[in-house]
Amino acid sequence: MTKTSLSHNVLGQVSRRSFIVGTGSIIATAALAGRAAAAIGDGAHVPVLVIGTGYGGSVAALRLAQAGVNVQMVEMGMAWDTPGTDGKIFANTKSPDYRSYWLRTRTKQPISNFLGFPIDKDIPKYTGILDAEEFSGIMVYQGRGVGGGSLVNGGMAVTPKRENFGAILPSVSADEMYGTYYPRANTELGVNNVDTAWWETVDCYQYARVGRKHAQRSGFAFTLVPNVYDMNYMKQESAGTVPKSAVDGEILYGNNYGKKSLQKTYLAKAKATGRVTISTLHRVTSVTPAGSSYSVVIEQLNTDGSVAATKTVLADKVFFAAGSVGTSKLLTKLKATGALPNLNGEIGKGWGDNGNVMVGRANHIWDPTGSVQTSIPTAGIDNWAAGGAFAEVAPLPTGIETWASFYLSITKNPNRAQFSWNPSTNTVDLNWQTAWKQAGIDMAKTIFDKINSTEGTIYRTDLFGAYKTWGDHLTYHPLGGVVLNKATDNYGRLAGYSGLYAIDGSLVPGNTSVNPFVTITALAERNIEKIIATDL
Ligand SMILES: Cc1cc2nc3c(=O)[nH]c(=O)nc-3n(C[C@H](O)[C@H](O)[C@H](O)COP(=O)(O)OP(=O)(O)OC[C@H]3O[C@@H](n4cnc5c(N)ncnc54)[C@H](O)[C@@H]3O)c2cc1C
Numbered sequence: 001m002t003k004t005s006l007s008h009n010v011l012g013q014v015s016r017r018s019f020i021v022g023t024g025s026i027i028a029t030a031a032l033a034g035r036a037a038a039a040i041g042d043g044a045h046v047p048v049l050v051i052g053t054g055y056g057g058s059v060a061a062l063r064l065a066q067a068g069v070n071v072q073m074v075e076m077g078m079a080w081d082t083p084g085t086d087g088k089i090f091a092n093t094k095s096p097d098y099r100s101y102w103l104r105t106r107t108k109q110p111i112s113n114f115l116g117f118p119i120d121k122d123i124p125k126y127t128g129i130l131d132a133e134e135f136s137g138i139m140v141y142q143g144r145g146v147g148g149g150s151l152v153n154g155g156m157a158v159t160p161k162r163e164n165f166g167a168i169l170p171s172v173s174a175d176e177m178y179g180t181y182y183p184r185a186n187t188e189l190g191v192n193n194v195d196t197a198w199w200e201t202v203d204c205y206q207y208a209r210v211g212r213k214h215a216q217r218s219g220f221a222f223t224l225v226p227n228v229y230d231m232n233y234m235k236q237e238s239a240g241t242v243p244k245s246a247v248d249g250e251i252l253y254g255n256n257y258g259k260k261s262l263q264k265t266y267l268a269k270a271k272a273t274g275r276v277t278i279s280t281l282h283r284v285t286s287v288t289p290a291g292s293s294y295s296v297v298i299e300q301l302n303t304d305g306s307v308a309a310t311k312t313v314l315a316d317k318v319f320f321a322a323g324s325v326g327t328s329k330l331l332t333k334l335k336a337t338g339a340l341p342n343l344n345g346e347i348g349k350g351w352g353d354n355g356n357v358m359v360g361r362a363n364h365i366w367d368p369t370g371s372v373q374t375s376i377p378t379a380g381i382d383n384w385a386a387g388g389a390f391a392e393v394a395p396l397p398t399g400i401e402t403w404a405s406f407y408l409s410i411t412k413n414p415n416r417a418q419f420s421w422n423p424s425t426n427t428v429d430l431n432w433q434t435a436w437k438q439a440g441i442d443m444a445k446t447i448f449d450k451i452n453s454t455e456g457t458i459y460r461t462d463l464f465g466a467y468k469t470w471g472d473h474l475t476y477h478p479l480g481g482v483v484l485n486k487a488t489d490n491y492g493r494l495a496g497y498s499g500l501y502a503i504d505g506s507l508v509p510g511n512t513s514v515n516p517f518v519t520i521t522a523l524a525e526r527n528i529e530k531i532i533a534t535d536l
Pocket residue numbers: 051052053054055056057074075076077141142143144145146147148149150152153154155156157158252282283284285321322323324326327330476477478503504505506515516517518520
C-alpha cells in the first residue's frame with residue numbers, strides 16, 4: 001500500500017467513525033475540519049521531525065526550513081482553520097461548546113464560579129482547543145492544535161527586565177538575548193503596543209485604568225505591556241466597524257479575529273517555504289534509536305480521542321517541542337521504560353508554575369470596571385523586586401458590570417516539582433503539592449493586601465468556589481522539566497543522544513518573572529541558530 005492510499009484510508013476511517021460516535025451533525029462537520037491535509041504516512045523517513053507546533057516548534061520549523069531542511073511537524077491537536085456550523089472557527093468564552101476543551105465531557109473553566117455558583121457545564125467530548133490537564137496537586141492549562149498555546153493565550157508579550165535575566169536562564173548570555181534574540185522574537189511574533197491616547201478613554205479598558213488608579217494610590221509601579229493582538233484591529237472592533245473578537249470577550253478558546261497567533265506569524269512563514277508539513281491529530285508516543293536515525297511511533301487520533309491508526313516513521317533528528325508538560329512527560333516515560341535509557345538524571349526535574357495565582361477584588365459601587373471589557377490584557381503591576389510579584393491586570397469579560405478587579409499574578413514561588421513514571425498506572429505523575437502555592441499567594445498579597453487597605457476594599461470570595469479567595473489550583477505557565485544546561489547542553493541538545501533536542505518551555509527552569517512566551521521564543525531562536533550552524 002502506498003503512503004498516500006494508507007493515509008486516505010485512515011482519514012476515511014476517521015470521518016466515518018466520527019459520524020458514528022459523534023453526538024450529532026455539528027461533531028461530524030467538525031471532524032472533517034480536523035482532518036490532516038497531508039498527514040505523514042506509516043514507514044516514512046524524514047530528515048527532521050518536530051513534535052508540537054507551539055512557540056519552540058514553530059521557531060525550529062521556520063529556521064530549519066529557511067536553511068533548506070524539510071521539516072515534518074506532528075501536532076496532537078486540530079488544525080483550527082475551518083469554521084464550525086456557527087460560521088466561526090472558535091467558540092466564545094461566554095458560551096463554551098464542543099470546541100472548547102480537550103477530551104472533556106464538562107468544561108473546567110479557570111474561574112469556576114460566579115457569585116459563588118458553579119458555572120461549568122456539560123459538553124460533547126472532542127479534541128477541543130484548551131487542555132485542563134490534571135495532576136494530583138495542580139491543573140495545568142495548555143493550548144491544543146496548530147499554534148499550541150498561542151491559540152488560547154492572552155497574547156501578553158513581555159520581555160523580562162534585564163536585571164532579572166540572570167535568575168531566569170543563568171547559563172545564557174544576557175547580552176546575546178537582549179541584543180539579538182529578544183528583538184528577533186518580538187519582530188517575528190508581531191508584538192505591538194496599545195495607543196495610549198485611545199487606551200486612556202476607551203470603555204473596554206476601563207477595568208485596566210481602575211487597576212492603574214488602585215496600584216498607583218498604593219505606591220506600586222504600573223506598566224503598560226506589549227501584546228501580539230493587533231491593536232489597530234481592536235480599535236476598529238471598539239468602533240463597531242469590524243467583527244468583534246477581543247471586545248466581545250473572546251479568549252481561552254481562541255480568537256476569531258485580531259490575534260496574531262503562530263498560525264499567522266512563524267507558521268505562515270514556515271509553510272511559505274514549501275518545506276514544512278504539519279500532521280494534525282497525530283500524537284507522538286515513542287522515540288527510540290534506530291541505527292543512525294530514530295524510530296518515532298505516532299498515534300493518529302479521532303476527534304473523540306480514540307486512536308484511528310498507529311504509524312511508525314524514521315527521523316534523522318527529532319525536536320521535542322510538545323511544551324513543558326508534553327516534552328517532560330514524553331522524555332520521563334522514554335527514559336524510565338528503556339526507550340531512551342541514556343538520557344540523564346535531570347529529565348523531569350525543575351518544573352515550576354511561574355508562580356501563577358489568581359485573585360479578584362471587590363470594588364466600591366462608585367468604582368465600576370465596565371460591562372464592556374476587552375479580553376486582551378495590556379497592563380501589569382510590578383512589585384517583583386520588593387515583593388516577588390508581577391500582577392497582570394486581567395479582564396473579567398462577563399458582559400455585565402461586576403465591580404470586580406481581577407488579576408493573574410506571576411510570583412517568585414521557589415518550589416519546583418518533578419515528573420516521574422508510574423508503572424502501575426502507565427502514566428507520568430507530577431509531585432507538585434497544593435500547599436506549595438502558599439509562597440506565591442504570600443507574594444501576591446504584598447500587592448493586594450496593600451491595595452485593599454488603601455482602598456478600603458476586600459477580596460472577592462465567589463470566583464473559585466463558595467468562599468474561596470485564591471485561584472491557587474492552576475497554572476497557565478508551565479515551565480521546566482528538561483532544564484537547559486542540565487538535561488541538555490547549553491543549546492538544548494539532549495544529553496545521551498545526538499540528534500535529539502528539546503526546544504520549548506521545558507528548557508526554562510520554572511520561572512520567567514513575567515509572562516513566558518517571548519522568552520521561550522527568543523531562547524528557541526538562539527538555540528536553533530547554533531544547532532543549524534553546527535549540527536546540520
Ligand atoms: C489560558 C492561557 C493564557 C496564557 N497567556 C499568556 C500570555 O498572555 N503571555 C504569555 O507569554 N504566555 C501566556 N500563556 C502561556 C504560553 O501560551 C505558553 O508558555 C506557551 O504556549 C508555551 O510554548 P511551548 O512552545 O513551550 O509549548 P506549547 O505552546 O504548549 O506547544 C506545545 C504543542 O505540542 C503539542 N503536543 C504536546 N504533546 C504532543 C505529542 N505527544 N505529540 C504531538 N503534539 C504534542 C500540543 O498540542 C501543543 O500544540 C498562556 C497560557 C494559557 C493556557
